Amino acid sequence: MSTAVAIVLMAGIVAYAVFAGADFGAGFWDLVAGGAERGARPRAVIEHSIGPVWEANHVWLIFVFAVLWTSFSQGYASITLTLFVPLAIAALGIVLRGAGFAFRKSVDRLAYRRVFGAAFALSSVIVPYALGAIAGGIASGRVPAGGRAGDPVSSWVNPTSVLGGVLAVAAVAYLAAAYLVWDARRLGDATMAAYFRRRAVAAAVAVAVIAAAGVFVLRADAEYVFDGLTGRALPLVILSVACGAGALVLLVRDAARGGRLLAVGAVASIVAAWGVAQWPYLLPESLKVSAAAAPDATLITVLVVVGLAAIVVVPGFIVLYVLDQRGLLPEEGS
Numbered sequence: 368m369s370t371a372v373a374i375v376l377m378a379g380i381v382a383y384a385v386f387a388g389a390d391f392g393a394g395f396w397d398l399v400a401g402g403a404e405r406g407a408r409p410r411a412v413i414e415h416s417i418g419p420v421w422e423a424n425h426v427w428l429i430f431v432f433a434v435l436w437t438s439f440s441q442g443y444a445s446i447t448l449t450l451f452v453p454l455a456i457a458a459l460g461i462v463l464r465g466a467g468f469a470f471r472k473s474v475d476r477l478a479y480r481r482v483f484g485a486a487f488a489l490s491s492v493i494v495p496y497a498l499g500a501i502a503g504g505i506a507s508g509r510v511p512a513g514g515r516a517g518d519p520v521s522s523w524v525n526p527t528s529v530l531g532g533v534l535a536v537a538a539v540a541y542l543a544a545a546y547l548v549w550d551a552r553r554l555g556d557a558t559m560a561a562y563f564r565r566r567a568v569a570a571a572v573a574v575a576v577i578a579a580a581g582v583f584v585l586r587a588d589a590e591y592v593f594d595g596l597t598g599r600a601l602p603l604v605i606l607s608v609a610c611g612a613g614a615l616v617l618l619v620r621d622a623a624r625g626g627r628l629l630a631v632g633a634v635a636s637i638v639a640a641w642g643v644a645q646w647p648y649l650l651p652e653s654l655k656v657s658a659a660a661a662p663d664a665t666l667i668t669v670l671v672v673v674g675l676a677a678i679v680v681v682p683g684f685i686v687l688y689v690l691d692q693r694g695l696l697p698e699e700g701s
Contacts (some may be wrong), residue, residue: 397491440660530577
């Protein structure tokens with residue numbers, strides 16, 4: 368039973384990485400787009416792309432926390448007590464990011480637009496870095512079991528956490544650029560499609576370089592997860608590399624289809640590989656999933672609720688994304 372809930376939990380993490388990750392990455396490209404005049408066109412594409420869906424994507428994060436708290440409360444306590452600093456940074460960043468994105472379009476003065484735009488863009492970088500650092504702290508075994516607090520600094524300021532944070536920022540930037548190529552084409556803007564295609568290629572290369580360097584970091588600082596990535600999770604790692612290489616080829620060749628889907632596959636596969644690599648531990652190597660699990664009655668209830676949510680909520684998400692991709696939704700605020 369605990370294994371089934373753990374799979375559901377990892378599915379939620381993957382969904383958040385894919386959907387919200389693209390939103391965060393769009394904020395990264397907003398940050399580096401340039402001044403008000405030079406960055407106007409890229410920012411217009413970014414706002415059009417994420418406007419209808421950015422609020423909905425955080426449902427996946429709420430889902431992950433709810434399942435973790437309900438089903439693996441001991442692990443939840445250890446993670447939140449140890450990593451409360453990056454968790455607080457991420458929570459504050461999510462709020463500032465949403466406020467900045469919403470208010471930037473509601474003010475007329477350029478100075479205010481710059482302030483809100485900076486809040487949106489900077490938070491879009493800080494949040495994925497903080498979440499990646501959290502993943503690194505867990506993967507490197509710096510979160511103790513037993514609902515106890517570990518070191519509040521070294522738990523997320525360490526080589527694996529730095530790797531996780533930097534890789535998360537690069538990965539979401541890559542994913543967002545691949546999405547934005549498609550959205551620019553959908554808007555009939557060939558210039559912006561080429562603009563984001565170049566950045567998608569650059570981001571893909573950056574992710575590959577960071578991941579290659581990360582092999583040495585994990586080998587030295589997170590040995591259990593390193594062994595898992597080169598062992599039981601190796602098929603997922605290979606799948607991620609293959610999807611990433613395929614997406615890069617399609618982007619370089621300016622292919623009209625397939626690149627976005629392969630980019631999603633690359634990110635989803637490597638996130639899932641992390642979960643498989645540290646199995647059967649929730650906190651390597653101190654707390655196993657089975658030991659952290661709630662009683663079977665609670666786990667069954669969670670699975671039933673998740674099943675009902677899949678029937679009631681997921682179709683709504685599908686309709687939202689389909690309408691967005693077909694351009695059938697009104698502009699935000701209309």
